[in-house]
Amino acid sequence: MSGFSIYKKDSVANDVNHDVHVSVAKCYQCGKCSAGCPVNSEMDFPPSVVMRMLQTQDPKLEDKLLRSYAIWMCVSCEMCYGRCPMEIDIPKVMDYLRQKSLKENKVNPKAKNIVKFHRAFLDSINYTGRLSELGLIADYKMRTFNMFQDVALAPKMIARGKLHFIPEFIKDTAKMKSIFNKTINKK
Amino acid sequence: MKIGLYPGCSLKGGSREYKESVVAMAKAFDIHLEEIPDWNCCGATAAHNLSHELSLSLPARNLALAEQAGMEVLVVPCAACYSRLTIVQHELNEDAALKKKVVDIIEMPYKGTVKILNVIQFLQQFILEQLPAKIVKPFDYKVACYYGCLLVRPHGILKFDRPEDPQTMDEAMKLLGADAIDWAFKVECCGAGMSVARTDVVGKLSGNIIKDAVDRGAEAIIVACPMCHSNLDMRRPDINKVIGTNFEIPVIYITQAIGLALGIDEEVLGLHRHFVPVELPEKEVKTQMEEK
Numbered sequence: 001m002s003g004f005s006i007y008k009k010d011s012v013a014n015d016v017n018h019d020v021h022v023s024v025a026k027c028y029q030c031g032k033c034s035a036g037c038p039v040n041s042e043m044d045f046p047p048s049v050v051m052r053m054l055q056t057q058d059p060k061l062e063d064k065l066l067r068s069y070a071i072w073m074c075v076s077c078e079m080c081y082g083r084c085p086m087e088i089d090i091p092k093v094m095d096y097l098r099q100k101s102l103k104e105n106k107v108n109p110k111a112k113n114i115v116k117f118h119r120a121f122l123d124s125i126n127y128t129g130r131l132s133e134l135g136l137i138a139d140y141k142m143r144t145f146n147m148f149q150d151v152a153l154a155p156k157m158i159a160r161g162k163l164h165f166i167p168e169f170i171k172d173t174a175k176m177k178s179i180f181n182k183t184i185n186k187k
Numbered sequence: 188m189k190i191g192l193y194p195g196c197s198l199k200g201g202s203r204e205y206k207e208s209v210v211a212m213a214k215a216f217d218i219h220l221e222e223i224p225d226w227n228c229c230g231a232t233a234a235h236n237l238s239h240e241l242s243l244s245l246p247a248r249n250l251a252l253a254e255q256a257g258m259e260v261l262v263v264p265c266a267a268c269y270s271r272l273t274i275v276q277h278e279l280n281e282d283a284a285l286k287k288k289v290v291d292i293i294e295m296p297y298k299g300t301v302k303i304l305n306v307i308q309f310l311q312q313f314i315l316e317q318l319p320a321k322i323v324k325p326f327d328y329k330v331a332c333y334y335g336c337l338l339v340r341p342h343g344i345l346k347f348d349r350p351e352d353p354q355t356m357d358e359a360m361k362l363l364g365a366d367a368i369d370w371a372f373k374v375e376c377c378g379a380g381m382s383v384a385r386t387d388v389v390g391k392l393s394g395n396i397i398k399d400a401v402d403r404g405a406e407a408i409i410v411a412c413p414m415c416h417s418n419l420d421m422r423r424p425d426i427n428k429v430i431g432t433n434f435e436i437p438v439i440y441i442t443q444a445i446g447l448a449l450g451i452d453e454e455v456l457g458l459h460r461h462f463v464p465v466e467l468p469e470k471e472v473k474t475q476m477e478e479k
Contacts, residue, residue, distance in 0.1 A: 020239070038375060038376040038378075038392050039376075039388060039392075042385075042388060073385075075232075075376055075378065075379045075380065075381055076232055076235070076236070076379070076380075077336040077337075077340070077376035077379065078336055078337070078340035078341050079336070079340065079374075079376065081340065081341050082339075082340045082341060082342060082350050082351075087343065089341075091341075095235055095236060095239065095242075096239075098236050098237065099236075099237060099238065099239065102237060113384050114381075114384045114385070115237075116384075117233075117380075117383055117384045118232070118233035118236055118237055119233075119237075121231065121233035122230075122233050122234060122237065122241070125227065125228045125230065125234075125245070129225075129227040129228065130196050130199065130227060130228050131196035131197075131200070131228050131231075132200075133196075133200045133201055137383070140383060149383075149386075150383070150386075153421070156462065157201065157421075160459070160460040160461075160462075161203065161460060162200060162201045162202075162203065162460060163200070163201070164200060168199065170225050170226070170227055171225050172225055175248065175293070175294075176227060178294070179241070179244045179245065179248065179292055179293060180241065182240075182244075182292045183238050183240040183241040183244055183292060184234075184237060184238035184240070184241045
């Protein structure tokens with residue numbers, strides 16, 4: 001990439017462009033992403049507003065965005081990307097914002113349980129290589145103190161042979177640890 | 188040709204009937220699907236939400252293992268796994284520096300040449316042509332084919348079917364004798380990974396999908412994704428509570444519908460594992476006189 005950038009050097013928009021090759025300047029605010037977003041009513045900032053906030057390159061708005069609930073409520077359904085006339089990969093921007101929000105300790109308090117769920121999910125994989133549903137739910141409950149959620153579901157799942165008590169370990173669990181240590185758990 | 192199978196975690200656990208029906212159907216056509224040895228989780232939404240590098244490395248190890256095992260074709264029935272594996276293969280093929288980085292992380296040789304197929308593509312390439320001759324009991328029902336998100340999006344990378352009004356599942360179901368209805372929620376999101384953290388959202392989104400299918404006269408919803416299935420099936424009480432309904436329409440994997448038409452035993456197809464009972468009305472066999 002050449003030295004010239006249309007973005008300010010320290011802006012989030014510039015980082016997004018540089019790190020994941022998505023240029024938010026292309027957005028002309030048609031609003032199709034927000035209209036099609038299945039969780040727009042749950043969001044403090046729907047996707048087109050997220051794009052606009054990034055375009056301003058205003059540190060205050062960028063900070064607001066990293067502390068928003070919207071970035072965690074996004075379900076990665078890819079509808080916004082599918083309908084964007086400028087083919088802007090908005091889900092990729094959302095991934096970027098989530099990771100930055102996490103790194104800078106700016107996770108919206110309302111989104112804590114969503115993050116805990118993701119963490120419990122990944123910890124299960126780090127440990128066994130595959131997801132153990134029982135392990136995931138138990139871990140999530142421990143993290144959120146939500147002991148009674150879905151308790152009625154467990155016996156029904158067991159009756160249908162859908163819950164395994166012993167997690168499946170892959171043979172090369174050492175490789176899992178090594179992959180996690182070189183990526184998400186990198187110091 | 189060696190055909191690989193990446194079942195993914197759901198198909199080993201909560202959605203085991205999907206794998207059971209895929210394997211039983213393939214067997215009926217003398218196709219052996221070989222599981223990737225020692226495969227790991229694709230990382231799903233959690234990985235790509237929290238770490239880009241992890242979300243590339245977990246699927247890359249699986250693809251490298253498939254290459255090592257000499258698999259030219261890899262069948263990935265779970266739409267979410269299919270999406271992750273295909274996106275990773277695409278990203279690494281497009282960016283040599285990123286590919287090198289990921290190869291260094293997984294410490295395995297990786298070419299990126301395995302042909303990845305979702306379940307519908309698998310049907311198209313290996314099953315559908317010979318299917319009509321093997322049907323013993325036509326699946327004579329009005330069905331709403333529900334594709335969800337990750338089977339068709341992002342279209343630029345997956346390049347599968349039409350992104351807004353896909354037809355491939357509808358065509359396959361018509362071959363079985365079903366009436367695949369036109370409806371509006373084919374590619375809407377069921378709420379996906381919010382099933383536990385925001386069950387209320389899943390209730391609303393999945394509720395809208397079921398309501399449209401029922402309003403338009405569907406007798407069954409046909410799916411090809413374990414997340415769609417568990418949200419529409421296992422979360423049915425939440426759905427009925429959130430939108431104030433009492434929907435009883437069954438949700439059936441396309442491979443189960445094919446299995447039924449082939450005369451495969453319901454238990455082998457795992458129908459008894461569903462939360463919403465699969466009770467389809469017995470259809471009278473039409474005589475030629477009645478058809479006229």
